[in-house]
Amino acid sequence: MFIGANRTFRPIPYRKLAIREHNAPKTFEQQEANNARLLAKESIKRNKLKALGIEYDFEGYAGTAPAKSSHARSSKAHCDDRSRRSDEIGVVHLDDEHEAFVLADHKLGIAMAKIPAIHRQAKEMFFRAKDLNDVPGILNATRCMLLVCADFYTAWNARKTLISNGVFSEEVEMKFTRLVYTSHTFVGDELATLLAHELLLCAKLCEEHPRNYFAWSYRYCICSKLSLPSLVAELHDTTREWCDRHVSDHSAWNHRHLVLVLVLSQVPTSATTLVADELAFVTRLQRLYPDRDALWCHRRAILQTMAPYLSNRSISSWEDLDAEYGGTAAVLDDHSIDAFVRVEVQFGSEVGSVPALRYAVFALEWVCMYVCMLFCIVEWKSYMRVES
Template identity: 25%
Template sequence: MNALNALDQLWELLCLNPKEFDIAILRSPDDNTKNPFVLQEGHLGLHAGDLPWLARDFRTAYRTARLQDCDSVLKVTSCLLLVCPDHATAWADRKRALLSVQCHEDLWTRELDFVNLLMTRHTKAPTSWFHRKFVLQQRILQLLSALPPPPPPNDDHDDQENTFSTTCTTTTTCIYSNMVQLARDEIQICARIADRYPKNYYAWTHRSQMLQKIHHMLQDDSTSGTRTLADHYTQLLQDQWQSTTRWLQSHVSDHSAAHYGGMVLQLLRRQQLQQHNPQDHHQVPDNDTTQLVHAMMISSITVAQQLVERHPSHEVLWIFRRICNHEFLCYAMAITDDEDDDDNTALLLNSSYWKDHIDIIFCVEGNNHDNSLEAQRTQLYQLSYVAWMLEDVGRLAKRFDSWNDLVRRVRLLQGVTQQEYQTLRNTVLTQLRERKETIPFYQQQQHPQV
């Protein structure tokens, strides 16, 4: 088969509904026919042995086609990128081609279909992920272009303006719902990719950027539709928290998921703060959100604790606990700024934050006789975790004039004396020194000042 035939044949297959199949590389030499492509049971198979010449021939075809019309560029880059997914120049030509054609309703959604197909096989090419972002950005612009113009500045005609606002709000609400749906679709695709290619850095980063994107839109935009967007967003964050903790139960070594979970908590915390400090009259404090965030922050501590209890030898789960505690501490700090919030403060006081950490040290001391590799590793994670938590509290304390000021403001720590803090810190550092001789900073702390 010559290059033109291979190109035409692959293009024909790609023009079928690409949502229906995924890309597979066939390694078995059993089907050694002339045909390099097989479409079977939802898989578009490419024979591994054919890849070198396909890549070379597609590249040759690309050199000619890139100077031609848009259709030729789209056709040849589709084929080339399926075998060379990080070919930055081919992606750039594709963007130029897409931007030069008349924009129609499904131009960008169809391009997303192509990227989705490519990502069934290639998930680690940074340029392909950037192309995905680029296409989404175009799609968002397309959605936003339907937004009604801002209301006229003249307030003499109250009735007219009310009618105008109502229409605007309906359209705006609809557009923002679509945008949140777009983010949900992206998140779902990222989850699918992470399922097939575990700990995929790009998929998890992209997923987190979807959440950050809406956060920034809420920050920047104060139109009347943001109330709807904020509600959808809170719901989305809540769903993400639940799906991530569920994910961690079955992916106990997935640091990307743990980091993502932390990002969700952070965004929730900031979302609530933002609503408490409305920059404009459209964003009034929302009691439901406050309660929801509060309940989630409290429960995150428990969820993280349960995870390490179930799988104590997994570093990632200890890190997840550390992340949750860090967010919790930041949250506790923020809400105790608000002296009127008695209900929330009371809840914080009831948490056994400090005692839980002391218990971990007792647990390590109690298990000193177990010399298995797993037990040793677990002990190291436990100690590192407490060391980190103490470091976190220590850093927080530096923001205050005295320890008493800290305890007064961060009520989570109420009842803990500076002496107790120092004693716990010395214990942990001593134990760490015994276990990990290669890290000198533990050694440098022989005589911590009390």
């Protein structure tokens, strides 16, 4: 056996240029010219073999060459004809590279590999028809082009001009627009169904993998697209039940806080009611599980979130306050951040666990820093008024 049978040899220097030229990317026209040259050479060889009486059954390059522009034009017409009978269009990946379309139950699938050629030929036909003022040609070309690439504004403007001239009705254009939407985005009930499915998927992943930060982050991205009623349901029903059963899941509590912030941004007038309800829910769990850090971290976030909705008052006025915890709504109705923080400090001291005492210290430090910051802002504003 020859030992060097599997050796690889460096290409001869004078062939490097040819190899580089062969591997270089080519335009569609260059590829067509190259295909034609190779097919012509293969045809000459076939004729020579045929003259010698040798049968040549191998399909050769003719069986694997990409479609010519004439084939792309016929594909464009085929796409346009099938799209007229379809109510939904999408891009699909087909195993057979020679197959361009799939039509099932009025749903048209277009092979991904054929889209550039279809769009290119449709674009050429559109500008040619526009120069010749060929109305049917403009309609057919724009229909095909926009189905595979809806971002071509010139085609949309041409169709609007034809509508203004009374060539076809607005109802026909609306039907075509709905067909384009099925190919490029989710609308209406489809979007709602998709979001509901994704929320169920997140819930399943969080059950299988506790403290799943990535699943909760993705769930928040979905929630940011929901309407206000859906956000309220997420806050009062879904996440409340979850957090009640998983009191140590930091990611779940963080998600709940972010949803609360979303709701507050849409209904700031209900901040007192929402925060009081949230504090009552957390307080019940903290009395049952006083040593769970996730609960106290969530309470810190609530304290910082509530600050913009409350007014500032001197800490010396704490001596005049006589509020007991359990009347959270009444304290929040007082609209003073110092009263709110005093009640929080008292609650942390009553619970007495290490996380609770850390929270009480945090509340004291935070309110002092917050009051000092507000004082500096007021002084700076008064200074600017004097300077002006």
